[in-house]
Amino acid sequence: MFEFIDENDLSFERKVDRPTLPQNFGISVPEQARTPGRVASSALDLSAGPLSAILDALPQMVRISDPSGRLEYRNKRFYEFTGATSGEIEAEDWKKVVHPGDGEGAWAEWRRCLRTGEEYEARYRVRHHSGEYRWILARANPNYDDKGNIVRWFGTSTDIHEQRRAEEALRISEERLRLALETTALGIWDADLVTGTREWTREARNILGLAPEAPTTRETFLDRVHPEDRTRMEAKFFALQPESILSYQEECRIIRADTGEERWVATSGRTLFNTEGKAIRKLGTIQDITARKEGEVETWRAANYDTLTGLPKSLS
Structure with missing residues (x-):
């Protein structure tokens, strides 16, 4: 996922007929954290309450962003996966842990979804705390208010590296079989x-x-x-x-x-x-x-x- 999109380049006047969740989804959003340019990790206060424990217990990396795509929250799993400390990889610094061959495409798709309000889905490689680049499946869904305006994005990133390796091994095996059948x-x-x-x-x-x-x-x-x-x-x-x-x-x-x-x-x-x-x-x-x-x-x-x-x- 990527954050900090140019807000002047986006439009959120689009009205949609979608089910809505409570605007803050049970999360406290400090007023000062809504100021553009604030450190993203301070945007949501999840230091107390059962929701924080639930999000940290999930196997996926969870992120919450405001309508412009600016990061408001990441769960503990993200920092365990990347080896980063809280606040170390935020905003555009997040692109530094994405594989150089994948970042541009994933970033462009995220920008497009922020413009259109469509659900986001992308597969790309992220640097693991071991130094290895691992494949993840990133998804994000918009949350709307009762007027149909996007008020927040809820996203997850799932480690699918072993699945991708298995798929690649199967593809290679099938290609070898195809060549063997054609040769014989x-x-x-x-x-x-x-x-x-x-x-x-x-x-x-x-x-x-x-x-x-x-x-x-x-x-x-x-x-x-x-x-x-x-x-x-x-x-x-x-x-x-x-x-x-x-x-x-x-x-x-x-x-x-x-x-x-x-x-x-x-x-x-x-x-x-x-x-x-x-x-x-x-x-x-x-x-x-x-x-x-x-x-x-x-x-x-x-x-x-x-x-x-x-x-x-x-x-x-």
Whole structure:
């Protein structure tokens, strides 16, 4: 969060139909603290009463600002997080603990919300007392009087660093998987047995020669399977009792939808169950193995036929 916006640059005449809280929300605001330029930390008197204890007990960093964005209060959690002492990081000094790459964007969004009265939300990095920059989620909501004027902003900042690290690790993992699938030309198919929906990756569609908008139905797949292999594949992959087949692996011929070319594919799958033992999902792969099949034919031919005469070696 950021404080001390140029009050001449803001307008708070906007009328809104919003629920209102008591103007001071049970907080004493000394008259001298409302004077522009006063030290922000002295603006609210929370030294006594249960509200101070409640705010300090929260896991989030809490801040309260006046309509211009000037800081009036921070709870103890902020100082524990940053390692600062009360009054040490106030007003624009707060920007000094924000990561250089994040401050401008978060500050601009805060200024915009102060102008419009919209709820504020931003994610950026703040320097922890350990010296590490940690990601936080900052939010602030305006409080209105009975005339629809903003009288105060209530905000929180939540440490989401571990969540961001987990999200980044997941993103990297998914990117690696995507690259691996593209490199190996491996398609993925996923069938939800509860809802009946199916999903095929782009590579799975490419292998079958299907357009991106082609439906991912049972019939779409079986129509591509060679007629001589269709009965076998249907019995294995579309059994009436999915619980009867836990895993499967088959090779078959397909007829590509776009070119009509005959190709060989290897497809495998596994049935997934819920805690009650009911089949709920089938997940598997499909891969074009035409080159391998052609290689196997050539190897067999070389082993059984004379390369010069073309006659079986048993006759030569």
